[in-house]
Amino acid sequence: xxxxxPMTRVLKADEIGIAPHNAPRLLLPDPRxxxxxxxxxxxxxxxxxxxxxxxxxxxxxxxxxxxLVDRVQIEDGEAQASLSLALTERSWGYWQALLAELIGxxxxxxxxxxxxxxxxxxxxxxxxxxxxxxxxxxxxQTQAQALLLGxxxxxxxxxxxxxxxxxxxxxxxxxxxxxxxxxxxQGESAVCPVCxxxxxxxxxxxxxxxxxVRYLVCTLCQSQWQAARAKCTNCDSPKEVVLLGPSEKAxxxxxxxxxxxxxxxxxxxxxxxxxxxxxxxxxxLGLDVMLEQEGYGRAARNLLSAx
Amino acid sequence: xxxxxxxxQFFKVTAGGxxxxxxxxxxxxxxxxQAATRPFKLERTTEARNxxxxxxxxxxxxxYSIGDKAKNVKAEIIHIEGDPDNPVNRGTxxxxxxxxxxxxxxxxxxxxxxxxxxxxxxxxxxxWDEAITRIATHMxxxxxxxxxxxNADGVTVNRWQSAGxxxxxxxxxxxxxxxxxxxxxxxxxxxxxxxxx
Numbered sequence: 387x388x389x390x391x392p393m394t395r396v397l398k399a400d401e402i403g404i405a406p407h408n409a410p411r412l413l414l415p416d417p418r419x420x421x422x423x424x425x426x427x428x429x430x431x432x433x434x435x436x437x438x439x440x441x442x443x444x445x446x447x448x449x450x451x452x453x454l455v456d457r458v459q460i461e462d463g464e465a466q467a468s469l470s471l472a473l474t475e476r477s478w479g480y481w482q483a484l485l486a487e488l489i490g491x492x493x494x495x496x497x498x499x500x501x502x503x504x505x506x507x508x509x510x511x512x513x514x515x516x517x518x519x520x521x522x523x524x525x526x527q528t529q530a531q532a533l534l535l536g537x538x539x540x541x542x543x544x545x546x547x548x549x550x551x552x553x554x555x556x557x558x559x560x561x562x563x564x565x566x567x568x569x570x571x572q573g574e575s576a577v578c579p580v581c582x583x584x585x586x587x588x589x590x591x592x593x594x595x596x597x598x599v600r601y602l603v604c605t606l607c608q609s610q611w612q613a614a615r616a617k618c619t620n621c622d623s624p625k626e627v628v629l630l631g632p633s634e635k636a637x638x639x640x641x642x643x644x645x646x647x648x649x650x651x652x653x654x655x656x657x658x659x660x661x662x663x664x665x666x667x668x669x670x671l672g673l674d675v676m677l678e679q680e681g682y683g684r685a686a687r688n689l690l691s692a693x
Numbered sequence: 694x695x696x697x698x699x700x701x702q703f704f705k706v707t708a709g710g711x712x713x714x715x716x717x718x719x720x721x722x723x724x725x726x727q728a729a730t731r732p733f734k735l736e737r738t739t740e741a742r743n744x745x746x747x748x749x750x751x752x753x754x755x756x757y758s759i760g761d762k763a764k765n766v767k768a769e770i771i772h773i774e775g776d777p778d779n780p781v782n783r784g785t786x787x788x789x790x791x792x793x794x795x796x797x798x799x800x801x802x803x804x805x806x807x808x809x810x811x812x813x814x815x816x817x818x819x820x821w822d823e824a825i826t827r828i829a830t831h832m833x834x835x836x837x838x839x840x841x842x843x844n845a846d847g848v849t850v851n852r853w854q855s856a857g858x859x860x861x862x863x864x865x866x867x868x869x870x871x872x873x874x875x876x877x878x879x880x881x882x883x884x885x886x887x888x889x890x
Contacts, residue, residue, distance in 0.1 A: 394774050394791045395784060409777070436729035439720025510718040543715030598777035598784040614778045616740040616755050626741035634736045634759055634771055641740075675730040 395597050409596035412571040412579065415608035417557045421452035427665035435669060439508070444668055444690055446507050447550050450487040454480070454554050469559055469581040469607060471534045473527065477555055481526060484551040485519050488512075518547055534606070536584060536687060549689025553606060556581055560607035571611070576620050576685075578604035579611050584687040585650060587663045588619055588641065592655040602650070603663040605687045618643035619650055620685040630677060637661060638670050640677045648685035649677050664690065739768075742776060745790045749862040749887040752790055753779025770797055832856065832879075840880060857883030 425448035432441035492506030492515075507515065526548075533540045533548050540548065560580050571579055578585070583606035590600045601610035602619055613619045618627055623645035629652065631639030637658030640649040651670065653661045667688050674684060716722070738757050745752040753776030760768035773793045777784030786793075796802065806824035807816040819827075839855035858881060860872045869886060876884050 394786050396788070396791065397785055409783075437720065437725055439725065440716075441720075443719045508718075508720070511720075514715075514718045541715065543719060546719065596777075598774070600777075615776065616742050626739055629738040629740055629757075630735045631738075632733055632736065634738050634757075636736070639738070671726065672730040672733070675726075676732060676735055679732075680735065 409591075409599040409612065410568055411573075411612045412568050413601060413610040414563060414565075414568065414580070415557050415561050415610075417455045417554070417561050417608075420557060420608050421448050421455060421554075424448045424662050424664050425452060427660065427662035428668070430660075431665055431669040437669065437671065441665075441669060443507065443511055444546070444665070446488065446491065446511075447546060447690065448664075450484055450491060451550050451554050453491075454484055454487055455558065457483075458554075458558060469556060469563075471582050471606075473530055473534070474555070477530065477552070478523060478526065480555045481530070481548070481551040482519075484547065484554065485515050488515050488547075489519075514543060515547070518544055533689065534583070546690045549605075549691075553608065553689055556583075556607040560604075560609050574613065575611060578602075578607060578609055580604065580609040581607040583607065584685075585619065586686055586688050587651040587653050587667050588613060589661070589663055590615070590652065590654045590656060592659060598656065600652075605689050618646060618648070620648045621646035630680065631673065638666060638673065640673060640682065642677065642680075642682045646685075647682055649682040650684075650686045664688065738771070742779075744863040745786070745793060746861075746863055747789055747793075750781060750787075751862050752776075752782035752786055754786070754790070754793065770794065773797075836879060851880050852882050853880035854882055856881060857885070860884070860886035862887030 425445050428441050428445040428448060432438045432445060435441055488507060489512065492512050506512075521544075529540055529544060530548050530552060532538070533545060534552060563580065567580070573579060576585075577583065581604060583604055585602035586605035588600055588602050589610065590598060592598075598615070600613050600615045602613050603610050616627060617624065619641070621643060623643060625643070625645055628642045628644065629639040630642055630649075635657065637654050638661070639652050639654075641652040642649040651667060651673070653663060653666055655661055667686075668691060671691075678684070736759070738759055741756050741758070743754050743756050745754050754773050755776050756770055757772040758768050758770045760766040771794075775782055775784040775786040775790070806819050806821060808819050808824070808827070809816050835856050836853050840851075840853050842849065842851055844850045858872070858876050860869065864872065864886065872886070873884060
């Protein structure tokens with residue numbers, strides 16, 4: 387056993403005595419990379435996975451999100467202090483654009499066997515997209531607002547599409563927030579300080595200046611905000627947390643709280659640097675089911691999924 | 694913030710619930726979910742904060758242990774790393790602190806009180822009760838022999854200068870307060886703690 391653990395950062399002699407870096411409390415998203423990275427990871431994880439067809443669908447969805455981001459003109463002069471969970475007059479446009487994007491990609495490169503990797507959807511999924519395209523605005527509005535607020539009544543098979551379109555809009559909006567927001571945020575929160583949505587997973591970062599620092603990742607706007615390690619992120623209990631996973635030092639574990647009986651997945655980049663918050667959350671559905679059986683409730687959401 | 698905090702909700706994830714009929718078109722059929730959620734053994738680790746016991750810098754550490762106390766399994770610490778949230782060390786540890794795990798598992802580690810009686814070379818294990826009683830007896834004898842009620846000028850000083858006390862670096866403010874309160878009450882003046890270095 388090595389005396390110095392790989393998780394521990396050893397300072398060089400000339401670094402000692404210098405004031406340590408301050409890890410930012412809030413990280414705003416970069417919409418140009420977040421969806422591409424997610425798509426790449428989903429593609430990788432799908433290979434040989436029991437849920438390959440589902441992960442490949444999410445892959446196609448993420449690619450469409452990435453292309454949508456590239457197409458959108460980022461307007462200036464629209465600096466807001468914070469975001470809310472209300473639909474905007476642009477939301478309908480994002481919804482329609484995403485569906486069109488999916489149909490466009492599929493018409494160009496349809497991939498019929500569901501395990502085959504391509505940019506598009508299966509024909510079955512394509513039919514579903516066309517049904518959704520025919521949705522009246524009022525139906526979409528009710529459903530999208532319910533999804534934003536985490537309420538019941540969202541059609542399960544529509545949820546990934548609704549979530550994907552909302553993510554694109556909110557991620558773009560969050561990325562345009564004034565950078566002063568970074569510096570000003572000092573709080574601690576169970577929900578996203580930028581938009582008020584729920585966390586998707588918590589992520590331990592690697593490398594300076596935030597090596598080992600844990601952030602919660604917003605399921606809607608993809609912002610990340612700091613949350614102290616070894617502490618339940620859902621309640622204020624100071625009690626130690628229990629980590630449940632496939633092995634004692636697994637890169638993905640459920641961080642479970644005995645006080646509020648909830649869990650949020652803990653993804654450790656120092657243990658596995660390739661992890662993507664959304665892709666790896668979707669690919670570890672089995673862990674969710676096991677934790678649920680252990681009696682813990684999921685305190686996090688993934689908008690690309692029905693939970 | 695308080696209004697936001699009320700948005701805490703639980704989201705149900707069950708093999709049956711996740712795969713509703715419509716999601717089959719997206720590759721999430723009940724059969725596939727069933728296949729992907731074959732039960733595996735969940736390994737349980739506990740993560741807790743602590744303070745490095747070595748020196749007065751008092752670096753924060755995160756300690757990972759296995760073994761469920763409830764199931765009568767012996768708990769064991771399997772990993773220790775610097776606590777990135779601690780303002781003192783921000784996740785870093787010195788080489789000695791980074792080797793804490795080896796100290797914990799060291800066969801030479803002192804785990805219970807021992808005494809080497811005068812005139813012997815053997816260390817003998819004694820109980821905590823016995824150890825505390827012996828220390829108290831020695832303190833009492835030394836204080837009775839050396840306590841000064843007044844100094845050479847006749848001024849009341851009530852001090853006990855022939856013994857000293859070194860307190861831990863990892864003690865909390867409250868423990869530090871109590872340490873001083875008890876020892877000053879006995880008249881001891883040579884009190885030090887690693888935390889003041």
